[in-house]
Amino acid sequence: MLDNIVRLNIQLTKKCNQRCISCNSYEMDCSDELPLNGFKKAISEAAALFPIKNIAFTGGEPTLYPNLLEISSYAS
Numbered sequence: 001m002l003d004n005i006v007r008l009n010i011q012l013t014k015k016c017n018q019r020c021i022s023c024n025s026y027e028m029d030c031s032d033e034l035p036l037n038g039f040k041k042a043i044s045e046a047a048a049l050f051p052i053k054n055i056a057f058t059g060g061e062p063t064l065y066p067n068l069l070e071i072s073s074y075a076s
Helices: 036-049 069-076
Strands: 007-011 054-059
Touching: 007 036, 036 069, 054 069
Parallel strands: 007 054
Antiparallel strands: none
């Protein structure tokens, strides 16, 4: 079963500025983001274990993560 894992979902941040009716993310404490090196380590470790073909950055709102471009470049 684990051999079929091809997508890695990474929640970059809980921050969100949208205030969607169906979500309360904007009310959450968003101070516990993993540092950039932590995400890099997680990606490297997952790629060493599984044939990752796709990485999805999620959130909150992932575009609010300050190092989005750098982590995207690293993941590619």
